[in-house]
Amino acid sequence: MKRILVWDLPVRLGHWLMVGGFALAWATGDSESLRLVHVFAGSTVMAVAAYRLLWGILGSKHARFASFVRGPRQAAGYLKSLLRARPPHYAGHNPAAGLAIVLLLGLGLASGASGWLTYQEIGGEWLEEFHEFLTGLMLGVVGVHLLGVLVGSLAHRENLVWAMVTGRKLGEPEEAIRGPRVVAALMLLAWTAAAAWWLSR
Amino acid sequence: MQRILIPILLAGSAAAGAATPQQLMQDYTEQAVRQAPGYQPSARRGAELYSRRFAVSEKMPACTACHTDAPAQAGRHVVTGKAIKPLAPRAEAARFTDPAKTEKWFRRNCTEVLGRECSAAEKADFILFLTEGL
Numbered sequence: 001m002k003r004i005l006v007w008d009l010p011v012r013l014g015h016w017l018m019v020g021g022f023a024l025a026w027a028t029g030d031s032e033s034l035r036l037v038h039v040f041a042g043s044t045v046m047a048v049a050a051y052r053l054l055w056g057i058l059g060s061k062h063a064r065f066a067s068f069v070r071g072p073r074q075a076a077g078y079l080k081s082l083l084r085a086r087p088p089h090y091a092g093h094n095p096a097a098g099l100a101i102v103l104l105l106g107l108g109l110a111s112g113a114s115g116w117l118t119y120q121e122i123g124g125e126w127l128e129e130f131h132e133f134l135t136g137l138m139l140g141v142v143g144v145h146l147l148g149v150l151v152g153s154l155a156h157r158e159n160l161v162w163a164m165v166t167g168r169k170l171g172e173p174e175e176a177i178r179g180p181r182v183v184a185a186l187m188l189l190a191w192t193a194a195a196a197w198w199l200s201r
Numbered sequence: 202m203q204r205i206l207i208p209i210l211l212a213g214s215a216a217a218g219a220a221t222p223q224q225l226m227q228d229y230t231e232q233a234v235r236q237a238p239g240y241q242p243s244a245r246r247g248a249e250l251y252s253r254r255f256a257v258s259e260k261m262p263a264c265t266a267c268h269t270d271a272p273a274q275a276g277r278h279v280v281t282g283k284a285i286k287p288l289a290p291r292a293e294a295a296r297f298t299d300p301a302k303t304e305k306w307f308r309r310n311c312t313e314v315l316g317r318e319c320s321a322a323e324k325a326d327f328i329l330f331l332t333e334g335l
Contacts, residue, residue, distance in 0.1 A: 030309045033258050035281050121283070
């Protein structure tokens with residue numbers, strides 16, 4: 001196996017935008033003076049997640065949902081295999097990571113939408129409570145995801161955090177993607193800026 | 202039938218947070234007395250707390266920044282510009298009728314405006330002032 005390009009730029013940029021947006025939204029959740037920052041950060045998460053849905057269909061090989069979304073049974077099977085000496089290696093997302101991605105995208109959209117509706121004073125108090133429940137759940141999934149990244153990195157002796165920065169992972173040469181998809185990444189930036197601005201008016 | 206229905210109705214009203222501001226003030230008063238025997242709630246202290254300028258937060262130096270000098274009037278969020286219903290129960294009947302919500306917003310807003318959580322005594326004073334005025 002060699003180090004090959006696996007994650008295109010929209011995947012990586014979207015990932016780190018979501019990290020930043022979620023962290024900022026979480027940090028400012030209780031603050032009234034930073035309310036606009038909170039709404040903008042949450043809107044960023046929502047906008048990136050929405051783009052990712054489209055990119056999961058139109059994106060490069062390892063970005064497409066069809067290439068990595070598996071059922072919970074396969075995810076559990078992969079997690080069990082981590083306990084053994086040689087877990088199966090995936091060039092793209094492993095089945096457990098695939099499950100985390102689906103959950104985080106879903107929760108990013110749902111917590112963003114519930115927060116936005118609360119901010120627009122549509123939906124009332126139950127929605128505000130629901131928003132807090134969803135973001136708490138999302139933090140929990142983030143925690144499990146981080147643990148999975150740590151365990152996966154150790155099991156495969158591969159720095160998966162750095163792979164999400166450079167896009168390069170271990171794999172067979174024929175599994176590599178051809179290019180980083182710069183134009184789609186610029187479109188992601190433009191879309192996210194516009195959508196987050198519009199949502200936080 | 203009644204033995205079944207009454208607990209259900211009671212549970213329903215508790216879930217909806219159906220308390221009165223007087224009950225909430227009484228709860229906080231009892232807490233405050235446990236901490237400092239002889240404590241009695243005071244609307245004057247509540248008014249002083251309401252209008253005191255803590256200046257911990259630049260944009261929200263005091264309660265009045267958003268809730269205005271007159272808590273029976275509608276306020277305005279100083280950052281988002283959104284309207285805020287009156288804080289005083291005499292103008293907005295739903296205020297201070299849900300213990301969990303009351304605790305949540307005391308925690309959030311005291312931390313931001315005072316730079317610390319409010320004591321039970323301060324909460325009782327505050328609710329007394331907002332309920333009865335001076």
